[in-house]
Amino acid sequence: xxxxxxxxxxxxxxxxxxxxxxxxxELRVQRCLTCSRHxxxxxxxxPRCGSGDVEWVTASGRATLYSYVINHRPAPGxxxxxxxxxxxxxxxxxxxxxxxxxxxxxxxxxxxxxxxxRVVFEQRGDVRVPLFEPAGALR
Amino acid sequence: MNIVIAGAAETDHLGKxxxxxxxxxxxxxxxxxxxxxxxxxxDVDGVAAVGMPGxxxxxxxxxxxxxxxDGTGVGGSSFLFHxxxxxxxxRAGLCHTVLITHGESGRSHVGAGRFGLGADSLLxxxxxxxxxxxxxTTFTVTALRYMKETGLTHEQLAEVAVAQRRWxxxxxxxxxxxxxxxxxxxxxxxxxxxxxxxxxxxxxxGGGALVVTSEERARALGVRKPLVHVLGTGESADSPIVxxxxxxxxxxxxxxxxxxxxxxAKIDHADVDHxxxxxxxxxxxxxxxxxxxxxxxxxxxAFIAEGHTSPGGRLxxxxxxxxxxxxxxxxxxxxxxxxxxxxxxxEAAAQVPDVELGVVLGxxxxxxxxxxxxxxxxxx
Ligand SMILES: [Zn+2]
Numbered sequence: 042x043x044x045x046x047x048x049x050x051x052x053x054x055x056x057x058x059x060x061x062x063x064x065x066x067e068l069r070v071q072r073c074l075t076c077s078r079h080x081x082x083x084x085x086x087x088p089r090c091g092s093g094d095v096e097w098v099t100a101s102g103r104a105t106l107y108s109y110v111i112n113h114r115p116a117p118g119x120x121x122x123x124x125x126x127x128x129x130x131x132x133x134x135x136x137x138x139x140x141x142x143x144x145x146x147x148x149x150x151x152x153x154x155x156x157x158x159r160v161v162f163e164q165r166g167d168v169r170v171p172l173f174e175p176a177g178a179l180r
Numbered sequence: 181m182n183i184v185i186a187g188a189a190e191t192d193h194l195g196k197x198x199x200x201x202x203x204x205x206x207x208x209x210x211x212x213x214x215x216x217x218x219x220x221x222x223d224v225d226g227v228a229a230v231g232m233p234g235x236x237x238x239x240x241x242x243x244x245x246x247x248x249x250d251g252t253g254v255g256g257s258s259f260l261f262h263x264x265x266x267x268x269x270x271r272a273g274l275c276h277t278v279l280i281t282h283g284e285s286g287r288s289h290v291g292a293g294r295f296g297l298g299a300d301s302l303l304x305x306x307x308x309x310x311x312x313x314x315x316x317t318t319f320t321v322t323a324l325r326y327m328k329e330t331g332l333t334h335e336q337l338a339e340v341a342v343a344q345r346r347w348x349x350x351x352x353x354x355x356x357x358x359x360x361x362x363x364x365x366x367x368x369x370x371x372x373x374x375x376x377x378x379x380x381x382x383x384x385x386g387g388g389a390l391v392v393t394s395e396e397r398a399r400a401l402g403v404r405k406p407l408v409h410v411l412g413t414g415e416s417a418d419s420p421i422v423x424x425x426x427x428x429x430x431x432x433x434x435x436x437x438x439x440x441x442x443x444x445a446k447i448d449h450a451d452v453d454h455x456x457x458x459x460x461x462x463x464x465x466x467x468x469x470x471x472x473x474x475x476x477x478x479x480x481x482a483f484i485a486e487g488h489t490s491p492g493g494r495l496x497x498x499x500x501x502x503x504x505x506x507x508x509x510x511x512x513x514x515x516x517x518x519x520x521x522x523x524x525x526x527e528a529a530a531q532v533p534d535v536e537l538g539v540v541l542g543x544x545x546x547x548x549x550x551x552x553x554x555x556x557x558x559x560x
Contacts (some may be wrong), residue, residue: 116313
């Protein structure tokens with residue numbers, strides 16, 4: 042197992058299925074069986090209709106770039122990365138999550154909002170975190 | 181029952197104050213605010229302060245035995261929430277005179293643990309793993325989306341810092357006072373693209389405090405300073421982590437809290453002589469102007485660039501220089517309220533003529549929460 046210097050998340054009972062998913066190479070989100078909407082972050086009931094009748098589903102892993110910053114003052118563990126993109130992506134399922142963009146030189150020219158992305162996973166301690174790389178013409 | 185701000189003061193100094201602890205800053209501000217009102221700690225029966233060290237320690241250190249406490253801690257907007265809660269508590273008869281204190285060793289970190297959250301928190305699981313490093317890398321993440329959807333330019337974003345420095349230039353207590361240009365802003369160090377150093381707030385030590393009571397009691401106690409009436413208040417929240425904010429181009433909490441405050445005060449935008457909008461970063465006043473309804477969607481950048489919020493403009497905004505140039509301890513909301521009080525009393529460093537009605541918008545966290553106050557130097 043690699044020992045990344047970057048911060049690793051610690052699952053809770055509510056979020057364990059999400060992190061079990063990333064460990065299995067899947068991006069899992071929750072879906073409400075009452076109103077049929079996906080939601081994120083993990084929690085025991087639907088934020089839209091309040092229903093507790095919810096399930097875990099595997100997302101497609103396809104997303105678009107919603108917004109980002111390029112951080113020039115690295116957080117602990119990120120010193121070797123150079124300026125890196127702290128991004129928020131919108132999954133095909135309609136939910137958003139924060140992530141890093143990888144697999145491309147991190148410049149404003151390369152990071153066009155709404156560009157297509159796909160999920161990849163990176164080991165952090167005992168946990169794998171979802172990152173995103175360009176899925177379109179840049180690859 | 182008319183509720184008023186009867187005392188308002190900052191710590192003697194703002195900036196780098198390593199010889200003060202956080203509680204020390206709160207107590208100095210509290211004593212200054214009580215002196216400003218001409219009251220003593222024995223007149224106080226309610227205390228509000230954020231989290232740790234919190235209202236119990238503040239009350240105990242001052243020698244106040246409270247009948248009412250509020251420890252609402254929602255970041256930099258907390259003190260606006262405290263004012264709103266104090267108004268309700270006094271009207272309900274739970275207490276008579278509330279002291280609201282703020283003191284933060286934001287730069288020197290004396291006597292207060294640094295802000296931190298566990299790896300199993302919401303932030304620790306879903307944002308910290310991506311190398312966020314304080315507000316400059318999280319509060320800012322909405323801006324590119326806003327720019328794409330509205331056409332706001334990098335130059336217009338820089339104009340926010342330029343406009344606020346014009347006010348700071350007139351204020352001897354402001355930390356940064358030299359006039360700057362758009363080119364200066366765009367040439368300053370890149371912190372988190374698209375934000376340059378001069379588009380990010382200061383990091384300082386300091387404190388402030390307010391005394392809130394009924395108009396009747398303020399007059400009975402002989403408060404000498406002009407009373408500032410609290411005409412309307414509102415509060416709301418959006419998301420505890422910025423990535424889950426409902427829409428990156430508008431703050432639901434700004435909209436909701438301001439609608440509530442304007443409605444309670446029965447005012448319209450044309451009534452507002454003076455405006456304070458929490459400016460942790462240059463994009464926040466842009467969201468605030470639009471979400472409060474002072475300008476239309478996508479118009480705030482041009483409005484600021486045209487000078488309407490600058491000295492001599494028709495909507496004087498952030499007249500102390502704001503968090504970008506005046507001071508920012510980490511929870512700036514207290515300083516926004518204090519500047520509004522000074523303008524309404526006619527004692528501000530960069531005094532705007534004929535200010536009768538002011539509005540203060542506070543932000544908490546990274547677009548997490550917001551509260552709005554409508555204040556006036558006349559009765560409702
Ligand atoms: Zn539902």
